[in-house]
Amino acid sequence: MSLRQTIIRSGLETLYFSGAHVALRPLLGGVGAILTLHHVRPPRPDRFQPNHLLEVTPRFFERVIKSLRRSGIDIVSLDEMHRRLSEGDFARRLVCLTFDDGYRDTLQYAYPILKAAAAPFAIYVVSSFADRLGELWWLALEAVIANNNRIGLMIAGRNRTFDCTSVAEKRALFDELYWYVRSRPTDAETRAIVRDLAACYRVDMAALCEQHCMSWQELAELAADPLVTIGAHTVNHPMLAKVAEDTVRSEMNLSRSVIEAALSVKPQHLSYPVGDRSSAGAREFRIAADLGFKTAVTTRPGVLFREHRAHLTALPRISLNGEFQRLRYVRVLLSGSATAMWNGFRRAEAA
Numbered sequence: 001m002s003l004r005q006t007i008i009r010s011g012l013e014t015l016y017f018s019g020a021h022v023a024l025r026p027l028l029g030g031v032g033a034i035l036t037l038h039h040v041r042p043p044r045p046d047r048f049q050p051n052h053l054l055e056v057t058p059r060f061f062e063r064v065i066k067s068l069r070r071s072g073i074d075i076v077s078l079d080e081m082h083r084r085l086s087e088g089d090f091a092r093r094l095v096c097l098t099f100d101d102g103y104r105d106t107l108q109y110a111y112p113i114l115k116a117a118a119a120p121f122a123i124y125v126v127s128s129f130a131d132r133l134g135e136l137w138w139l140a141l142e143a144v145i146a147n148n149n150r151i152g153l154m155i156a157g158r159n160r161t162f163d164c165t166s167v168a169e170k171r172a173l174f175d176e177l178y179w180y181v182r183s184r185p186t187d188a189e190t191r192a193i194v195r196d197l198a199a200c201y202r203v204d205m206a207a208l209c210e211q212h213c214m215s216w217q218e219l220a221e222l223a224a225d226p227l228v229t230i231g232a233h234t235v236n237h238p239m240l241a242k243v244a245e246d247t248v249r250s251e252m253n254l255s256r257s258v259i260e261a262a263l264s265v266k267p268q269h270l271s272y273p274v275g276d277r278s279s280a281g282a283r284e285f286r287i288a289a290d291l292g293f294k295t296a297v298t299t300r301p302g303v304l305f306r307e308h309r310a311h312l313t314a315l316p317r318i319s320l321n322g323e324f325q326r327l328r329y330v331r332v333l334l335s336g337s338a339t340a341m342w343n344g345f346r347r348a349e350a351a
């Protein structure tokens with residue numbers, strides 16, 4: 001486990017076992033929260049799973065849903081959350097369940113659990129993933145490192161070679177390259193690096209889409225259920241803050257049109273790809289509002305406060321993280337106490 005994970009975990013444990021999360025909830029818990037999920041699927045035996053934080057098991061997911069039901073929190077659709085925030089209807093706490101990217105395991109494993117619980121949820125669809133033209137670059141990078149014992153790469157004009165035979169070396173190299181790639185100043189550069197690596201080490205990006213993401217037909221099956229809200233998550237999944245303004249507009253707008261053409265529902269809600277500070281900021285929040293999205297979500301960690309009524313296209317979320325699959329961590333996160341500390345007690349933020 002990394003040092004960062006150890007620190008987060010011990011913080012969550014302290015807030016839980018001290019009872020502080022219960023004491024602080026009235027103060028910091030806001031009116032509810034939006035949960036972020038990516039993959040819900042059974043555990044795999046592979047020792048090299050660098051994207052593991054993006055997946056939880058069906059068993060854990062089911063326990064979270066049951067626990068939410070037991071604690072009397074309303075699981076609501078994004079439209080209902082929008083209504084409550086807009087009208088100031090905070091009589092009951094709310095939670096929204098949101099799935100990013102449109103992975104097939106949402107249909108296979110999460111959907112039956114949600115259906116049985118009659119729980120509404122949203123899927124933010126990346127239209128190029130359903131079209132099999134998208135670039136799941138974080139999975140491509142994982143595949144390149146998993147399948148090779150040595151990797152060559154041009155970094156800052158220099159040819160570098162990395163050995164990655166052992167699992168420990170693979171983990172360390174993924175960490176290093178992931179953050180190198182993700183922190184490139186433009187999205188085009190991020191993609192070019194991974195595209196070259198994939199071509200060089202014969203990782204088929206289209207096959208990754210096919211393997212992991214729902215087709216339009218599978219999405220249509222979900223879209224037909226009134227429990228399901230189909231949201232937009234752009235065409236190509238770029239880090240929007242790193243592309244030109246007209247591209248931001250077309251990524252948001254075009255994904256909405258393509259989804260509407262394919263599924264006959266016009267998405268009213270948006271999720272910013274990657275969604276952290278380096279990927280979505282004031283400019284993106286303004287454009288999403290301009291384009292008429294009712295709400296838009298980031299991956300900035302936080303619960304919902306009344307103040308978010310004025311920032312409906314800059315909503316924070318709480319991620320169900322594969323490295324922290326304990327109900328007590330979810331309770332602490334929903335209490336708002338952990339995220340309040342991470343955020344220096346700021347509530348709504350729109351910059």
Ligand SMILES: [Zn+2]
Pocket residue numbers: 100101233237273274
């Ligand atoms: Zn995404």
